[in-house]
Amino acid sequence: MRVAAGTPPVLSPRGRTVVLLTCCLSVVVAGLDTTIANVALPSIRQALHAPVSGLQWVVDAYTLVLACLVILAGSVADRFGRRRVFQAGLGLFSLGSLLCGLAPSLGSLVAFRALQAVGGAMLNPVAMSIIATTFAAPAERARAVGTWGAVAGLGGACGPVLGGLLVSGLGWRSVFWVNVPIGVAAVLLTRRFVPESRAARGKRFDPLGQLLVLTFLGPVTAAVIEGPRHGWSSPLIVTLFVVAAVSVTGLAVTASRRADPLVDLRFFRSPAFSGAAVVAVVALLAVGGFLFLNTLYLQDVRGYSALHAGLLTIPMAATGAAFAMISGRIVAARGARLPLVLAGLLLAAGAALLAGTGRETGVGYLVLAYVVFGAGFGLVGTPMTNAALSGMPRDQAGVAGAIASTCRQTGGAIGVAVCGSIVAAGSAGASRAAWTVLAGCGVATVLLGLVSTGRWARARAERSGRLLNRE
Template identity: 35%
Template sequence: MSSPASSPSAPPDTGTRHITATILLACLGVFVSYLPVVGVSVALPVMQQALDASTEGLQWITDAFILPTAALLLTCGMVGDLYGRKKTYLAGLALFCLGCLVCLTAGSVVQVCVGQALTGIGTAALLPSTLALIGHVIPDPRKRARAIALWTAALGLGLSLGPVVNGVIVAHTSWRWIFLPSLVLAVLTAVLGAVVLTDSRAERERHLDIPGQLLAVVAITGLVYGVIEGGSSGWSSAQVVIAFVAAALGAAGFVVVELRSACPMLDMRLFKSSAFSGAALVMAVTLFAQVGLVFALSEYFGLVHHASTLDIGIRLIAINGFTVVLGPLVGRLMNRATPGLLLVTGLVIGGIGALLMNAFQAGTSTGEAALVIGVLGIGIALAMAPITTIAMDAVPHRLGGTAAAANSALRQIGSALGPAVFGVILTHRTLATLPGHLASSGLSPADQGQVSGLVSNVGIQAGAFLHLKTPASTGQAQAAYGASFTDALHTCALVGGIGMLVAAVIAVALIGIRPARSPQTAPEATAHPASAAS
């Protein structure tokens, strides 16, 4: 059925060169898959003008990538366990390349969403396979923690460089070319992976869980669709109510099916582990806040500060840049201190950084904004690697692929809800506060009505391009719009900051500030309820 290298019982190749090459290719895979994530977000103002997209359309451009990633992660983790992690890794890169090609030729929001969806499916295959490849060649938990820290740093590097690279591209050519670097890197990584990687599969027989996959898609898509459409069509509209009902029924059905399945896509017994459950929940909340704030800040800098795509990328680089800079240090600290302590510290610092954004005003300088964003970035850097390590170490080694897929699935569900929820907040708060700011701006009632009508009917992005009869009235209108949008950003900051602080409380309650595990403790030997999941 497979070659010896990919048989379930084949021991990992523990040669130093092979381990190093596997870690490098795992890092390259996650770097490539995350390079366009924030990069696309910072290009949204330019894409909005080029494609005449609404706020809802911009949300779908972001979520078109994240939704299939979240919905298919668990299945891709199972496919990797069943047919081979290397094969899944290479298939993910191939789909990612196809998605980039579709976006490179896009002339509409719909085509961009299709391309984003294809890259999202590719990412769904890459995330669990890269972590599983690392877990296969590095069974020792201490060494694996350092490798996961490098993996997290590579993810952060993709998130950090994407905005800057895309900013340079948009400054000199069409926005479509922002997908070219990802395409080239994905092709090169696939060639290296095909030559260097050794395949591996799960140690136990697994089968595809089709009912579970279908129900997961219904639950995740229904939830995100309901949030996005609720912001534009109204929360009581028929399609929104149907979406939320479908999401609830899909989620309930998923749990029932997974509990009864002989080979579940997500073994619900894993959640008997308080550490695994805590890490999964904290991961979802943290990514919700992180990606949601990136979406909101990208819009704020682009629409209120009128910053270029490159300027937006530079201003946001600290959110993920510190993950790269501090990654090696965090990896060493996890072996000397307590992963739970690092996690809680990072969440508290990140929450404070998000709350400090309430001091932002329409005229806040780049330096002031960078300091606050830097605090958020340091918090995220301290939290991300411990979350992943805690989740991976909370289950027996043989379930590493399942844990990796579940961990990544919660990451992407949080990432999908971030832009959806924060986009709704931006729209509603801007429209709610705009009349008051216009009334105090000195504009005539006729001009106030013109501005309110334009922003309400066309979309909140229209407020950045207001042109009234005189330069003075245009300036007054834009100042009122900037103040309204900043009020909306403050609400986003409150939601994100409080969310991260709540996640810190959850981490203390479910994970705890535990002493570091002994290096001699093998993962399989750890007493854990999740071990029953096999």
């Protein structure tokens, strides 16, 4: 099925449901892959004789490549066809997963993880733009994004549980092979049911812009990942940050002079879009930091196995999925303001509760904290995504969604780096200090939500959208 460029596909309710299901399958594999591999690291170390630094890159290769390519993937999808790029991403991701499971050495495993990420970069932002073009009515779109967000949260949160079961039953290679049948099914469904759509006027390729994005996001992501280990003032880390600063300055200058820049700075005229981008960084910083700190707490302080630790976080996963659905309904009925504020309050409260945990903390207290934090995590995704797309021209949905996804990846990486550096300091109360930082991120989400969704911000977003459409 194909539609004219720039025209939203007209599908039956059943057709739209199948499209949403297909997009959800893609986010399941992508969400699982961000967390499931961590559980297998001890087995990988033993099987491939990998040092700790090598294990770090088994995880980091995926995050780094994904962050660097996700904006390009959204732009290419807008120009050459979202279904085509989405299928290519599913195929590459499935192939990379298969090869990861067959990897004979650490070096090949890291390389195949990078291949996975090339495919992964074509999934979430493109799926988001497919949803945006398929569900044209704002209320219906909000509910669809809520469902998609619930599945995304559930996939990521269930990664540790599923990973523990697979590693204990079938070995570490199975955590990668599990992606393959899901990816193949999604490819077939995409080919059969997802209509092709693209921008009315595709952007020309911006090689300099892409290079500057790579030399900004690559070094800054590597710096926040490696900073705790090498030291924030080490020559390597300082050099990476300098390269990133020069690149982002160059990106701003060149983007303002091109007719079709890769990153269209005009998007940031909209306070709703700018606010959503910053919320994505701050909120996902809290989530990334939570996953890191909670893993250390449950396994190192409490002495739980990886599977036991994963099972204990099921209440958070279930609550996150449920509240993502609720968030979609609230956004459809009331807009993004209320769920963003509630999300920030719950994230702050959950982190504050976890700041008071110790070796002897009762399981009931932990479950309460996980439920509160999970509710905040579930609520934040839909209004954040909806605000990022609000007022944006439909034919730029891919790039807008890609920028939002990049902000999420960056926030998660910063969360791990910041919390890791605090804990690595080894001082008394370091863990409590890290949880306090995450609680502060929740408070910041509240303030940003209030500022970016007010009457003035909404009016500016509508005005920016009209200007973009005319330009």
